[in-house]
Amino acid sequence: MLSAIAARKAAQAVKLAAQHQPPQPPLEKVQLAIEDSVSDSERLETIFQSQKSKRKPLASSEVQARKRRRKKASKSENLQTRYYEQNTEDSLIESLEKEPKDIGDESNTDSEGEGEGEGEGEAHFIGDDGRSELDCLFQGHRKVKRPWSPSQPPPNSSDEEAAYEPGSSMLAAEEPLVIPPQYPRQQDAGFKRIRTLSFTPKLDKNIFHVDNCDFGIFVGRSGTLIALSEDDTIALIGVYSMTVLQGTVSFMGSDLYASPTISHTVFAPRCSPIPIIKALAVDTSVTSDNGLNISGKIAQLISPHCTLVFFEEISTGVEDLGKVCKTFEGTFDAEAYGESILRLRSAKMILSLSRSMQPFQTPASWQIAFASLSKASSPNSDILLERQVLVAMVRGQKRTGKSYLARTILNRLLGCYRRVAFLECDLGQTEFTPPGFVSLNLIDRPMFGPPFTHPLLPYNSHYIGSASPLNSPSHYLSSIRALMQTYKIDLQYVSPEDEVLGSDGSRIDDVIPLVVNTMGWTKGLGADLARQIEEAVEPTHIFSIQNPSGDFETGMETMKVEMQTLNGSGNNHQVFEVEPISVGIQSTRHSAADWRTISLISYFHSIPSMSQTYLLSTSVQHHNDFSFISRSAPLYSWDCRLPLVARSPYAVAPNVALDSVILIGAGSEDVVPSEIGRVLNGALVAIVAYQPDYTEISPSQAWRGIPYSQGADPPDPLTSRCIGLALIRGVSQLTPFSPPLSSENTDGDTLHVLTPLPPWILATSGARCFVKGEIELPVWGMLDFREIERDGARHDIDGIPYLQWSKTEAAGAERRRVRRNLMRRGQM
């Protein structure tokens, strides 16, 4: 509550300041304004208040806060009065948030309580509260000294281009361009995060509710229209559709121009950086009439100088994923944070960013790199004149923001190109597929949201079956090479016969550029793999994210646009050294394993829509008539009404439906045929299709109808393609000495299979091979969330096979744990 007041005050102060003074660095003023506006008495109140609401989520101490919360849960329930007193927003969220985490924790709390003595005093004492407000003040002080304000928005790309020497040809530039030294220093600047949003909502002044719209192409649609002045920032949490009607907004590293026909679907959960919508200056000289006929009372209120954005609610079902995987519960829920002034059910506007929320901000070095990218994509750039297709590759260590960068590049390119291809080489944190895949995806619209919010069917993919290529480097590399071949043959240059799409004029549609995301394993064998990927991909642009732990000073000096010309090969590419993004909050709240879990859960609950067919290979399209499907229809939605355990599966007769079953992964060679049913039971398998002429595979051993070949190599990537993942949720017979088979199925087992893949994909792909790797179904996917909600997830739901709730004290009962940071005595 208090932060909201402060934010509003701050926003007003900014408005005042903006009226009286030239708006030089607007956001810096916001910080100062907070400081000024908070009087001494309020300061005391701040501390006092926040002390009471001791469950405030905080960025810096998120981990500990969680821990403490768990400890304190039972105590606060005993102290009923205090529970009621917590009437602040934050405590509301916390009370919503904490429920699932505390479920089943009672036993723990008891034992921990003993160690704490009389917990009441302790609870107060270690309170981490008030820190955000106080920090706000202290930071404000420090800030004054620094001339450069990182919160000042980076200049937009058009300015950048002007700053560059436009004449210097990109591929022929001799001298490395060195970025001027007044660059932000990340170390102490800490990449100052936006905390306040400058837009002050006023109903019917700059916010208009529109029911059954009566203008232009929006007839019949309902939503909320927002008029932003220049430099206004606004942020929403949840899921929403956004259409820019007038002016330009800067959004997640891209500039979105007015285009009433294009609505962007945005997924903005709290677990990933919050996208900020920022209005850019409206160029009034261009008064384009884009079919926008705002009528009546709204028209009179809107100035032609403001940026108009139309928000609509959309229902995708993505919110329910948190119900299945409780670690992400409520992540789309902004009820407690946000203002419902927008009158959208699926999204709420937030007025300030609490410490637990990280804004999506792109470092300035990214912007510079982007500028050169958009130059390369402009119609008369050298790269296009030479008929060279842009291939942008992102590389860097893990946790440096590779996938954010790759996604942002993808979204930016989609501003210039009709379609963009995306090659995923990071097995652990995949963008469009579940983990364990290398995939080639064709994308026709920007993707705003974390990876689990856009599960797409791949154009082509290969299953490596593990979150790391460590155990199968050669299969990994040959898969990437095969995908590059697919890209070069099928996608790179669009053949005229495929151009039935109809051109939209403004975007390039005769070539398809490629964005390549690589893995974060950059040492040892990983470095060698990365080099070979680079050779296979032949990028024209490399975005190299610097090592965050490295010496930043020297990093700054080498931050330059350099030219590397490989001897003789003519293999030119431009390398941009860019800053790492601070993924601090994300890394503490959710581990890489958590993201893999939600990715798999999202995949199995997703419903791919028919409109994805336009992004698939033509072989699928030719088999079906999809002309009735709109191109702009949503690509996917989610269905979480039933847990996986309650979904009716496909029954697959392996002797009829399958040619081969292959196990990959270290040690899988030792699985004898009589055990294959057991291994497949509950396993995740990739569904793989061989080329029609490929007949080499002939399983030597079949076990009760399962055509398993022990020790077989993974399918050759050049002659196979993987269409997706399936869960074998049941195998009819597990034991070798089972009773005679049932009458209707006399010659083999039955597999019960769950997959989100639509039947038309299964049918047209001719996929007749199952490949099991090391990726497992997350435990969340094995639980029935309805039971958890009903029974409160006590430990007595024992009896679920393959799950063990009780702890065993036996030695060696844990999985192996590796310590790599152990020091020897001498190192002390």
Next chain:
Amino acid sequence: MKLPRRVPWATSAELDTVCTWIYADENDADAKTAAVNRLSAWRAITPLPHALEATLSLLSSVRLDHEFRSAQQPRRHSDVPNLKYTIALSVRQAYATAIVRLVNGLVDPLQLGAFARSIAAIAAQIGFPQWLVELRHAATHEELPSLELLRAGAKEALAWLLHNYFLPTLSASSNNEQSSPVIHLSSPSPIFKQYKYLLKAITRDASLRTQYKPDLTKVLRDVERWVGEAKVAASAETFSGLGAGEQGEVDDENERWALERLCEALLERGGLVPVSGKKRLVQNSKTLPVIPSSLVAIWSPLLSALRSTHSSFLSVLVSSITKSLLFRAPALNNDSLQKTDLSYELCLAAWAAWCVNQSDAASIEPPLREGATSLRREDVVVGLVTALCARECDKNTGDRQGARALIDLLVHEHPYLKDVADSLSLASKSGLKPGQKWLDKDVLVMEERLQSLISSVSSVSPLDDESDQIIVLDEGLSTPQDDLPKGWTRVPSRLWKACPIGVFNHC
């Protein structure tokens, strides 16, 4: 919520079967083969508990050895596989790898400190045969041991696994009331005593510094080793079988537990607070308690060493002190003891203030480190004030002079905090007093708050009716059966009943 762990067996009966295959008859090669096949299959399902993985590799070595031996006997040559290329070295290597990996895997999870403890020490703590540890050392770094020795080692290792993994696991699942093994943890007080002795000598005579330096380093390492041991003990106390993602959190909890035990020992008389009442405080300071500089000189090396390896140490120490100041039972004995207690409390308060000052001095420099348990003056003051006021309300438990002194110490150079402290204590005094009665008004306020809470929760639900639309979409996509590939049929959803993953539903 705490997640269960994925195990490859449906019920523990399946584990029991494997256990029988392995141990029932030592010479039953077929049963051993069945066990190896089953364990290999399990391994492909999900990563195995370390004990099972070690069992698998021991068994496969035993089987290889068995084949090797029968191949060497010419009479039975016909019915054994061709082992022309297997030499004794292969068998020895198989055994050696199995033993090395078994020991490493058992010991590594218990390397909880920042510094490595000796494997022998950890093995002793968990009751693992010492000679197997020596065998591990030989197999890793020395001459590869003889086949005979390795055979005996494998046998002993398998026996140890039976008694320490299989039997406890199987009996735990049949009988949950299994007593957990008590891991012995000694008191750190003797280490502190020695430390104090050394430091007293050094501070009195600086020339001794170089002479005692090795001893001092040793003592500091001993403290570090004790923390490592305490963490092992902590992991036995707290549940550590959480999902993989929470491992860091568990480590943090274990460390905190260990540090709390350490602080308990430090706070004993003769620790941070000298036994002699006279040495506790600077005598002439009337208003605020000040620790004598000689005392600081003695303890600060230890405290800063602990702090450099455990970032949360200072905050744990201060929290232990405040807890002790606030909640220590008032002395039941005679008045004289009561009096010395006061100087004890004041000395502790002075130490806590010293810690906060140290922490303040350090925290100016680096920005907020992610996840670091930083110690903040504001938190301490506010915590103390509120706790004191709450105490005052319920009963008059002594003066808590130590706690008051600590507040004074903390705020006296921070006027704005002083205001906070004053206003806070005022605020809570003006709150509910013991005699004051509940008024209807108060209940009304609370109800109002409850209402607003409930309404904000219930307004989330309207989205639910949206899901009906998804049903339609779903049905629209599921095309008739003939569209499915050969061999695929859809189980009609009306016939389907929910059943756990891995259970075949014969419908």
